[in-house]
Amino acid sequence: MSGIKNADTASARGERTVSEGIQSEDGKQYLRGFDFNQRAVLPAVLYAPYAVDTATGAITIADFNPLQQLRTPQGATHFSMQSAFLNLDFGTAEYAITYSDVVNLPTNSGIATQTLTPSAAPAGSGIQFYFLLIEFFQEVNALQYPLNNGAFNVLNIVAVQ
Numbered sequence: 001m002s003g004i005k006n007a008d009t010a011s012a013r014g015e016r017t018v019s020e021g022i023q024s025e026d027g028k029q030y031l032r033g034f035d036f037n038q039r040a041v042l043p044a045v046l047y048a049p050y051a052v053d054t055a056t057g058a059i060t061i062a063d064f065n066p067l068q069q070l071r072t073p074q075g076a077t078h079f080s081m082q083s084a085f086l087n088l089d090f091g092t093a094e095y096a097i098t099y100s101d102v103v104n105l106p107t108n109s110g111i112a113t114q115t116l117t118p119s120a121a122p123a124g125s126g127i128q129f130y131f132l133l134i135e136f137f138q139e140v141n142a143l144q145y146p147l148n149n150g151a152f153n154v155l156n157i158v159a160v161q
Contacts, residue, residue, distance in 0.1 A: 081116055082133045096123045
């Protein structure tokens with residue numbers, strides 16, 4: 001956050017703020033690609049290219065092949081993906097967030113395009129953040145249990161506008 005604050009070029013030294021710094025491209029760049037789990041960074045788990053539609057918040061992974069483009073923990077039989085679209089005003093701390101449906105698939109599923117579209121664009125104004133969540137599960141007796149392996153479950157800020 002210090003880097004974002006320092007991107008505030010409009011305020012005098014000692015009076016710079018995150019809410020001003022995040023308005024700049026340099027300030028936004030500090031959060032693009034941010035991984036909330038430093039043990040599971042997105043590029044080490046997902047090897048597929050993706051596209052973000054900044055108008056709808058949809059994240060599309062074309063021709064996704066989990067067997068080749070997803071690093072799965074030992075014992076995982078399924079994985080889920082979900083996206084989120086957040087509007088956050090750093091000056092007022094007001095925010096609104098919407099989520100896509102959860103897509104849950106077997107780790108050995110075939111090639112298919114996956115599109116994660118939030119229910120709507122969130123209300124409000126501010127900086128727009130786009131998130132991608134990937135989690136892993138093990139199916140036992142027709143029930144899926146989360147694998148809490150910290151080296152694989154990913155939450156990443158894939159884009160900032």
